[in-house]
């Protein structure tokens with residue numbers, strides 16, 4: 001007979017506050033395995049903490065998204081947003097699924113070229129493209145999305161010196177009924193800036209205006225806002241056609257679809273409130289099909305969806321360091337996962353699941369990371385069973401914006417593994433070492449010796 005685990009008794013203050021809609025019990029099971037692999041074994045083999053990415057979930061998500069759009073609109077192209085997760089293996093999954101690359105810096109641009117992406121299938125966004133970056137992009141015939149007039153003038157000059165005709169689009173910002181409005185990137189629709197830029201491009205005759213782009217925000221919960229954006233860009237495209245007899249090849253609606261994560265302060269979990277790909281696709285395709293494009297002149301619809309395609313595919317596995325009581329008696333659990341590797345814990349109430357069976361007794365718990373910093377809090381308050389030192393937890397939906405925004409601070413960045421669709425496990429990024437860090441540093445001669 002197995003020995004029953006001892007759980008020390010606690011006296012709990014009765015909270016007469018509100019249970020949520022499902023009561024106060026934890027509504028989930030332990031997560032002992034991910035795509036056939038034991039959490040405990042992966043942590044033993046690759047160290048704790050550990051990022052685990054499921055290729056099966058990524059491929060299933062991109063297929064779902066493609067189906068949602070392609071069944072509603074005849075010409076659709078996805079472009080993978082590199083800043084969302086630019087580990088090489090991850091980018092290549094998206095490229096194998098037919099996605100172009102969407103990059104926002106020279107570093108990301110070079111990364112895409114390095115992976116073998118055809119220059120003509122790279123969309124270059126962002127406010128900071130150097131002359132060197134632009135020269136590369138023009139020579140490779142990439143799609144350059146102009147952010148401001150200074151950039152427009154630089155491209156005009158480069159077109160002349162390189163004797164090339166760069167393919168460009170402008171980024172348009174606009175009022176879609178969602179506030180605060182994102183108006184710092186691109187040219188405004190309502191106040192006429194967008195037309196100023198379009199007139200300059202068309203009259204200069206130096207560039208090929210191929211598209212119109214917008215990215216109206218991030219973690220958007222309103223499909224309607226995309227319908228408004230699509231309608232406004234379609235109107236612009238049709239007016240350009242009328243004024244200049246020039247056809248716009250594509251309309252790019254950017255990224256920003258919400259993932260299934262739960263934003264801090266939300267009452268209901270994201271799994272209940274985030275719209276599906278079908279909802280977004282319906283709003284966008286209806287707006288484009290209802291506009292006045294002739295049947296053979298429908299523009300290609302480009303989507304730069306990031307987080308909604310990969311968030312759920314990422315897990316962060318970790319280990320309990322200790323439990324202690326706060327001065328008010330609340331249980332504090334300390335994990336080896338800090339905010340330095342889980343940047344999104346500032347925005348989301350990430351779901352945390354124990355990785356081994358647990359009893360029914362749960363308690364309101366504050367989950368801390370291992371850093372010697374007061375702000376290192378993973379969850380301010382969540383209902384968890386007692387987790388003993390050395391036991392494991394899984395943090396869910398961490399695939400987007402963590403493996404790019406993580407920082408080397410106090411601890412080193414951990415291993416990242418990918419479980420492929422056949423459930424084979426691959427190390428796709430090595431954990432950092434002191435040697436890696438020291439390789440980047442130089443000590444001046446007079447500081448070499450300390451005694």
Ligand SMILES: *Cc1c(COP(=O)(O)O)cnc(C)c1O
Nearest residue numbers: 081215218255256304305306307
């Ligand atoms: C960040 C970004 C995206 C991806 O946004 P998600 O919220 O991850 O979908 C797409 N396009 C542009 C221009 C971006 O800056």
